[in-house]
Amino acid sequence: MSAPQQSTPPASLPSMTSPLGTALPAIRDRDYLLDRSGVIFKVIGDVHPGSHWLGYVKYYPDERGDRELFGRTYRQNTVVSKAFGILADRPECYVYSPAIGCVITGVPREDVVTHYSCRRALAALHHSPELLDGSPVSKDLAAIITWVVDAGATDVIGVTGSFLVGVCNARSDIDLVCYGSRGYETAQALFAERSLIQPYEGDTLTRLYIRRAKYMAGSSFDALLQQESRKLQGLTTGAGAHINCEPLRADGDRTLAAVAAQEVGAISVLARVTDHTEGLATPAVYGISVDTVIGSTIDEPTTFARRITQMRSYLGAYTGAFREGDVVYLSGRLVHLHGPGEHSTFGIELTPWSAAESFLANLSR
Template sequence: MSKSNMIYLEGDFIEDYNGIIYDVKGFEHPPNKVVAYPRYIPDPKGDRRRGNIRYRKIYDLNERYEFLRKRLKKYIVYDPIFDTNIPEIPVEDLLRHYNPRETLLKLLSESRSLNRVLSDIISLVNYIIEYSGISYDNIGLSGSYMVDLYRPDSDIDLIIYGDETSKAVIKGLYEMYEDSVIRRYSLDELHSLYRFRKAYKISFEEFKYIESRKPFQGIFHNKEFYIRFLRSLEKYHKYGYLKYHNLGRLHITAYVTDDSESIYTPCKYRVEVLSSNPSYEIDLKKPFYVVSFRGRYTYSAFKGECIEAEGKLEEVYRDDEVIQYRLLLGESYSDYLRIVRYNEYQSHNI
């Protein structure tokens, strides 16, 4: 398959001819381009090595943009569909496309000769298969392991593909916690996560409450793991099907009316807006969603809870008509989501 005809998904990585490795964001990619952010960059002082080349990981979004502005400014373009400046990598500049499912299948085929670090990944995957009943075809391995830049302490980043598959895995994870196959973060580990994410717009107690409810992150064999869930491919729109218009910053208080898409990437909460600041002339009869492509906002609020959130307000168009609004979280450290009234009838049902 030619590079221009490949399907690039959230969780995939791409590598350009400069040796820079990017993580693919989202599912809406312009023709012959991929929306992606630099993740591993060649650096003589880097703490990771692949072959004879040292690499450094960059995670902070501001640092990623700064790197592109200095090294590859041409990749940052204004995209009229998203109404923002965004990194778009031309497929003609790509050396390689990394696929999480292919990575895991390759690892499984070599399972008898793996080191302890990689064997732990296979062990976790096998437990997930056992407890959820899904097949190996519906799970992938992303992150540093996919590009052979892992360290002994690297997190295990897994991806689950498909709606029903995702629900089965969530259910299985709760049972894995009950059977002590995996464990939740300790208080010290949550403090570390709070600092790493720079989640200072909410208190640590609020952060702890939200993160402690999430079943898809924790510790397995003294190693952190994180699992992302992607919907079936047909549920995602292609580039240009929808168009987004930036209206500016917005703070809202809202009631969560639907959390059925909160486990996926992007996570999505339908809400009823109770108050907002500043006030925009918008039609509140149209659907309003809180949306994020950042994992930190996944499964953060449940139906029946009242939230405060701040982010970028966008009109969402289809055929020149506004069909909904969304508050997009995750592009700024000023963005946040906090719960101001809890749902006392929480359950594990998805």
């Protein structure tokens, strides 16, 4: 069998300049990257191999889409594992990550043409509000950005999602990120500002449940809403649009930099959260102790039960969702984790990089 060939970008590309894009080298988790083929990747994590920036396809040229960018029709992707199919003719975008312990997708570094920084986007939208389309949700975002600027927090709050790359529309959510402990505290203050953001309560709780239950199957109404109430999310006061803020690790945080993972199999358990300190920011790492093994693809799963001490998630769904003492149903990949020196342990990885099924972490009691 011949080796797969590298895909070749078109010889003539439409203009890909954007007032929201930069050529800054400091690429952070949740920033976006545009490659030479016109595909936009969402960066995942802050630990990357030398050849690629890890991430998944967020927007890509497709006539079936409903977004416009660079004079082309774009389609949005919201499922991490679907990036493998979207990139089926670009095998150079499949890369093994020792930090994650499996093959995931990423953009080759030499293919990147534009870097969209979440923090730079917030600053650009503040200085050039005409970049927003004037819709009610855009006006809400403008007011929120003004609050962030007045709070002196532009270095710890950023804008991600559709507003980051200018493919927003009247139905868009507002997606924010915050960095480190100061960013988290600032975001808490922002979400407590009732002139800008209303909490999910009353009838809107059903709306939140429906929104989340799509990928948290099996969770009861009350348990899911208790889990979700711990996150930074709500509804904008003007348009009633969903808004959330994902806490990310501070610049220079090296907690996961020297940790490597090896996939062992799949496992589902009931576990008790023993430490949520590192679970308040993405990638989230919770200390756990396993109470009961429910199912597994490996032989003698109870042998591993007492050795499992962590659950991890690179996606924001479970960041900040659990607290010490919670009992949680977990279903994910069993991974062996080893860090500096001889330290090693086992953990449950909740990120479905290439799996058709959804991995879960549901509050039990």
